[in-house]
Amino acid sequence: MEGRFVARGMLVGVLGGLLAFVFARIFAEPPIRRAADYESGREAAQNALDRAAGLPVETPGPDLFSRSVQGNLGLGIGMVLFGLAVGALYSVAYILACGRTGGVRPRQLALLVALGGFLALYLIPFLKYPADPPAIGHEATIRDRSGLYLLMVGTSIVVLVAGVWLGQRLRPRFGTWNATLLAALACVIVLGAVMWALPSVGHLPANVHQYGRQATETPPPLRNAQGQIVYPGFPADVLFEFRLYSVAAQAVLWATIGIAFAPLADRLLAPSPSPDGRNVKKRSLWV
Amino acid sequence: MSASTVHSPAPTAPSTRTAPTSRTGATPVVLGGSRALLWLFGTALFGVVLYYFIGIDQGATSVFGDNMYIHEFVHDARHLIGFPCH
Numbered sequence: 034m035e036g037r038f039v040a041r042g043m044l045v046g047v048l049g050g051l052l053a054f055v056f057a058r059i060f061a062e063p064p065i066r067r068a069a070d071y072e073s074g075r076e077a078a079q080n081a082l083d084r085a086a087g088l089p090v091e092t093p094g095p096d097l098f099s100r101s102v103q104g105n106l107g108l109g110i111g112m113v114l115f116g117l118a119v120g121a122l123y124s125v126a127y128i129l130a131c132g133r134t135g136g137v138r139p140r141q142l143a144l145l146v147a148l149g150g151f152l153a154l155y156l157i158p159f160l161k162y163p164a165d166p167p168a169i170g171h172e173a174t175i176r177d178r179s180g181l182y183l184l185m186v187g188t189s190i191v192v193l194v195a196g197v198w199l200g201q202r203l204r205p206r207f208g209t210w211n212a213t214l215l216a217a218l219a220c221v222i223v224l225g226a227v228m229w230a231l232p233s234v235g236h237l238p239a240n241v242h243q244y245g246r247q248a249t250e251t252p253p254p255l256r257n258a259q260g261q262i263v264y265p266g267f268p269a270d271v272l273f274e275f276r277l278y279s280v281a282a283q284a285v286l287w288a289t290i291g292i293a294f295a296p297l298a299d300r301l302l303a304p305s306p307s308p309d310g311r312n313v314k315k316r317s318l319w320v
Numbered sequence: 321m322s323a324s325t326v327h328s329p330a331p332t333a334p335s336t337r338t339a340p341t342s343r344t345g346a347t348p349v350v351l352g353g354s355r356a357l358l359w360l361f362g363t364a365l366f367g368v369v370l371y372y373f374i375g376i377d378q379g380a381t382s383v384f385g386d387n388m389y390i391h392e393f394v395h396d397a398r399h400l401i402g403f404p405c406h
Binding site for chain 1: 355356359360363364366367368370371373374375376379380381388389392393394395396397398399400401402403404405406
């Protein structure tokens with residue numbers, strides 16, 4: 034029985050990844066390309082400044098994969114495999130949620146678990162550490178940034194699971210509506226406190242040491258020795274567009290998972306007619 | 321980290337909605353439970369390992385040595401999904 038849930042979860046995950054890829058290929062790839070162009074232009078300007086100042090200039094090696102491969106095949110396989118990964122995790126979460134989340138029907142539960150995945154694995158971490166296009170992100174802080182991002186993801190999962198548990202505990206006393214609101218409020222408070230306590234990316238020691246105290250790693254204008262701007266800061270419109278489509282691509286992925294899994298779960302958990310014609314519920318998810 | 325949190329509640333309490341009959345006999349649920357736990361653990365592990373290779377490997381940490389093939393290949397996807405990148 035579990036295997037059938039897992040197989041269906043992975044299937045809808047791959048489907049979601051495919052649709053998210055199609056969406057991303059059309060909408061997100063143009064701003065990614067502009068960000069990559071900005072990055073190479075800025076590198077050239079920086080090299081020109083270094084040469085003028087008599088500093089050694091390092092020439093980067095050739096790209097392992099061309100922009101065209103990264104933006105098509107790489108993006109596609111990346112999104113589909115990510116969909117497969119979260120589809121597997123989604124099926125586990127769905128199985129665990131069955132019977133522990135009150136009187137929610139299989140179809141509604143499919144949507145709610147997908148919403149939880151979208152929030153915990155993407156949107157809540159995004160609020161503190163939003164997705165960045167190419168050209169944003171310092172090499173020296175990749176370890177810290179990855180650790181902080183995963184910490185945010187882990188915290189979001191733990192807090193949302195605890196929130197569901199709390200809601201179940203409060204339900205007999207306050208009723209479903211009020212218990213849900215109270216549990217959601219508790220989640221917001223705890224997550225807000227965690228976000229407040231964690232450092233901004235720009236405040237990491239390595240960044241403060243090299244660039245001063247900035248809020249983010251978004252590149253400011255490049256100036257020459259006289260203080261004149263020789264290359265602009267990262268274009269705000271490109272950053273906004275990229276982040277908007279990043280959120281939208283994840284919304285496409287998780288919405289597909291929830292909507293496609295709903296009828297499948299409904300059928301798996303539906304009462305099956307017994308030989309004598311009476312409707313009998315499936316015995317257990319665990320058998 | 322996702323693995324430990326996703327499957328943390330052990331499947332001891334069978335669903336009241338989906339398993340109305342399981343309350344009468346505890347043994348089949350326990351037997352089914354341990355097999356189910358294996359399924360859940362294996363699936364969660366698979367998901368987390370794949371998540372790691374798409375999002376993290378050859379960035380902060382690297383399993384397959386000091387090259388950038390995975391990182392560069394899924395580069396655009398990694399940025400878009402929201403993982404930190406160089």
